[in-house]
Amino acid sequence: MDRFLGQEIQDAKERVQFLRDNADAIEELGYTKPIPTAQLDVLKDQLVQNNIQLRDIRADKKEAMKEFSNQIKELExxxxxxxxxxxxxxxxxxEQCYKFIEDNEVGYYNSEGMLVFQRPARPDEKQPRLFTKSDFQGSNPFLRTGTDD
Incomplete structure (x- = not known):
């Protein structure tokens, strides 16, 4: 069979009439048709524009998702x-608490006067000291007579 038929007829309507008159039957058929070069160029430009917009939208989405993620994290x-x-x-x-020692127990009270913690007293907390090391400032406490103040 010939690759082309009716190409010598220039008018498209006359060519269709020629094909209709000489065909054995007319049927609906799907097939792939090559796209003309001019239309290919238009499609390529359309694809480039589409990809640029897609890239911009994805960048905006990434930035918005990052912002939303930060907001979600703060709320969580x-x-x-x-x-x-x-x-x-x-x-x-x-906060500052006040320590009280009574009957072998230590209690800590907050500024509102409420007991916030209680425990048994340690041995060094049970008996108050009359003198501290700083009172003697390096001198022997047994040698003090009380008249050297």
Whole structure:
């Protein structure tokens, strides 16, 4: 069979009429048709523009995802802290406390006067000292008579 048929007819309508008149049947058929060079150039330009936009959108998405991730991380940290406080019904604080020793027990009180910690007294806490090392400043405490002040 010939590769081309009716190419000598220049008018497209007349060529279609010629093919219709001489065909044995007309059927719907799918096939691949080569694209003209001019249309290929247009498609290439379209592809380049599409890829540029895609690259820009992906960069914007990456930046937005990073920002969202940071916001989510901050909210999760706050949520974890609040959950821990709710779970324990208390929170850990560090503040000045006042130490009291009574009957072989040591108690620590906060500024509100509430007992926050209690333990048995250590041996060095049970008996108060009358003199400290700084009172003697290097001299022998047994040699002091009390008149050398």
């Amino acid at each position: 940290e706050v949520g974890d802290k609040v959950t821990e406080k709710l779970k324990n019904r208390s929170e850990y604080v560090s």
